[in-house]
Amino acid sequence: MLRAYFKLNRHAKVALFVAPILIIFGWAAGDIWVESQAMKTRLFNLTSPTGVCDVMAKNCLLESGEFQLNIYEEGGRTTVNSTFPLDTVTLFLVDQQDQPTAYRMGMKEDPYYWYINTPLASILANPGDKQKMRIIVTVKGGQYIAEFYSQTGF
């Protein structure tokens, strides 16, 4: 290997010597740039691909590109499961006067699962029951927001 290197002409030797320095410099500069971009707050809208949301039936998917959120209700506990690790999750239950009540979720075991106890189980107990909700999720400076209705299936 070393013998092959010494057989190269002087320009190839210099280029092979300089290339790793440029790669390391490029990697460091790229990292700084990506980090600075990640610090900027960006807003994304989450939408339901099917247009149907039923948290009681564990059928409420919201997405934005590759980022997906699954929201479901189980035993009085509302859980959010995502495809990427999340920093914060806040769920809002909006009443008929359009007044939101905020529920700041806590992390379950890892940043992919977040939960909180909510009255959703009683609000959406019967088929046809409907509840307006909003969610704000932060991921590395990016904010994902959605306003949606959950309706219990018949």
Next chain:
Amino acid sequence: MSDDNSEEKILENQNSYWQDNLRLILTCLVIWFVVSFGFGLLLVDVLNEIRIGGYKLGFWFAQQGSIYTFLALIFWYSKKMGELDKKYNVEEDS
């Protein structure tokens, strides 16, 4: 007088060789920047719309494409410098 002339010519040759060398280095650096920062970071979203072999093009450039280009640049630079050496009669003794 003739010594002065030849000295001037050598100096001119050296300058010209250095200018060509700098131009080549600058070309390499522009390609290096476009491939690594341009394709891998700045234009990544645009290139990710294109898929080659199942991979998003922007992602592929950030992970592999830029390295392949860097390797190709090393040998291209070496070849072009070899040609410059030949042009200015400053080839390496083998």
